[in-house]
Amino acid sequence: MSKIDTATGAINAFEQANKIHSPPDFIKLSDFDMHFWRAIMNSKAYETWTEFDLIQAANLAISQATIQKLTEEIKAEGVLVKKEGTNTTIPNPKIDAKIKEVDLSIRLSRIIHVHAEATGGRAKDARGKNRSVRDARNVMTGGSPLLAGGLPLND
Secondary structure (H helix, E strand, O other): OOOOOOHHHHHHHHHHHHOOOOOOOOOOOOHHHHHHHHHHHOOOOHHHOOHHHHHHHHHHHHHHHHHHHHHHHHHHHOOEEEOOOOOOEEEOHHHHHHHHHHHHHHHHHHHOOOOHHHHHOOOHHHHHHHHHHHHHHHHHOOOOHHHHOOOOOOO
8 A cells, every 4th residue: 555545554554663674684783783773674664675675774774883983983083184104184084984885875775765765755655655654653652743734644
């Protein structure tokens, strides 16, 4: 069902909002990686994830965690660092590493359709389903789309 236009569809959205896939057993994610995994899993409806998507989502979670770690290291070390063995300052090499990791992250996001256009842009069927699941999560965590006019029944 691509739109929530029935009570059954609304109930399904609430059920989907409670579900989250586990990472594939053969890919080990750290506790830090898991923050990104949960965010990625919540970006689209539970039933739309394929086995291949889950593998790529695990890689994306690792990539996002790496980006965050590099960002913190660059903040601590500075944009310019001393070249080893000299007095010369050079751009922090971690900036290039971060740029490459961001590029990988963008590519992985496109592969599994969790980039901005897929989750909120032109993909109308996915957008409606994803929005209804987000609304259901919002209600379950104390927010209420009813205050803003109710669940979008004909998105």
